[in-house]
Amino acid sequence: MAVSMRLLVRRLIRLSHRNVAVSRAAVLSRSHCHWEPLFCRSFSDDRNTHFGFETVSEEDKAKRVYKVFENVAQKYDIMNDAMSLGIHRLWKDMLLHAMHPQPGAQLLDVAGGTGDIAFRFLDYVRTQQEQKRRREARSMQLQSWQEISNSYPTIDEGGRQESRAVVCDINKEMLKVGKEKADGKGISAGLSWVVGDAEELPFDDDQFDIYTIAFGIRNVTRIDQALQEALRVLKPGGRFMCLEFSKVTNPVLARIYDAYSFQLIPVLGEVIAGDWKSYQYLVESIRRFPDQEEFKYMIEDAGFYCVQYFNLTGGVVALHSGFKL
């Protein structure tokens, strides 16, 4: 009797906790930090954030970032090559290699401006398809006449969807430069250019297999919102990949990297692009971005699973990947 009474009391206590917690638990069940932004949204107009080493209000940051990229759009690619000594191409190749897209994958490249990732993606998929076709042709040479004739109707099976890449950027200038590059390369099939804000993507839910954001997420005002949007537009099983500058682990390399960033890069910016301040903003924004582990927790909090990161070039760049499961 006493035991059942105790059980009953315990159950009642737990129920009362549950009723209190149920509304919060619904939010807690997805992520632990979810409710904080909900709570603070009422004060969002007065919230401050960082713009490089300055503190500005959130609306200001978006405008100023827009100005920065408007200014650098024309010389963006040249400056990338100059500042990273061409290594940024290797980083982007590593991103594609880790992505290993399967035929028929749909890619959304956010903050993809000049389209580097999208071009590489289409190249990769096309080469893979060619290799597959070549392999099939080679194997067909060993088959009997009967088998070849049987496989004729199935050769050009277009049942599988073609892979597509959508480049989305908030800045029209960057997209313009990207489109010109595409025309120059002669790529037009399977590529779209969309203007959109990473915090509020103009796409429906469950659209894309892969979402990438290369060197763009540190410019977003509210990173958690961008992560949630990424979760929304990805299909179940879809992959989120983010390439971004991060904390260098090796102290010697860190010293050299700091000196290079603060002394050389703004100078390069002034000489090549005629814009000191934009490149000063660039190196400062890199320093203000959270480090690898913290960003990993942010991605997990947004609801992604199997989150892992790889350091490239000793931590100068980190590649984070998560899945929507």
Next chain:
Amino acid sequence: MAALLRGLRAGRALRGIGGALVAPTATNPRCSSLRRGFHCAALRLQDESKSDKPPSSSSTNYHEHYQAHPTDQDTTAASQGDSADDLAADEAFKTNTSYQDQSGEQGEEYETEEQLQVRILSASLEFVQEHGWSMEAIAAGAETLGLSSASTGMFNNGAGDLVLHFIAQCNLQLTEILAEQHKQVQLGQAEPKHTSDLLRDAVETRLRMYIPYIQTWPQAMSILLLPHNIPDSLKHLSNMVDDIWYYAGDRSTDVSGYHHPRSPPSSARTFLSPFHHHPHNIRPATVQMNWYTKRAVLTGIYNTTELVMVQDSSEDFQDTWNFLNNRIQDVVNMASTAKQVQSTGEAVVQGLMGAAVTLKNLTGLNQRR
């Protein structure tokens, strides 16, 4: 099991008081993955007691576990488990509706990431014939589960993951079959088999599991030989050989005589015989070597038979089974020959000693005056 239950209840209690202590928990994402595991298990407990599924599915899982470990400690935990399940069921019925309303994606959170990976790999096995042991097969498997092909990125080892998963599955099936046969013998419903027969049947059963994939099996074998896959494939192989010898009667258990079922492989110690796990357990060196030689011999037989099988084109692989038979016979003959050689050797040595003593007597060297 008891520890898991305690952890679950602790997790539930934590969430219950989470409403009051939101600030600290919100800034504590460090243990998020651990709690996610608990949370998923807790959610699963609650959902499995919902209406459409049989309500005691979670409790039957617990009961099966308890039956496998029939000791006193666990029976008390079983009763605790029952009461916990009842409580969970009651609470779940009260709060089910709110959970369902909040998000329609509850289904995906019900299992851990590892379980989802296992499901994807199992689904991919059907596509191996078409695509070979490769990422395309895994992508096709993921698509049948409704996941995008990009989820193949979860498998860092790619095709190796698929092959190792298949091997683990085969080993599990083999263990179940052997356990079933063993139980039959124990219940007296079947005749106990001779050791060599049991070995032959076990290896044959195991190799027959490859028959549906035999066209692409050479590719799988080559994947297993890649340097980063070798430790895992060796581990699976040694586990399988251990299992077969265990059911063939080699009860080399630890000191206490506790009749333990195969414990999960821990570390490099898996490769050492149980004699080495207990330093105070002194056995003769010959018996220790016997443990190693038995396993080495069976490993050799298994590997060679596998190689014969992949290039065998006879009806129902009859050549392979003949080869297997002959190898096992060789081993049996070898064992008896070894014994004969030993006894002959002893006899010969004694004879020589006798001859030497006789010679010494004859030549008078043995005289002591």
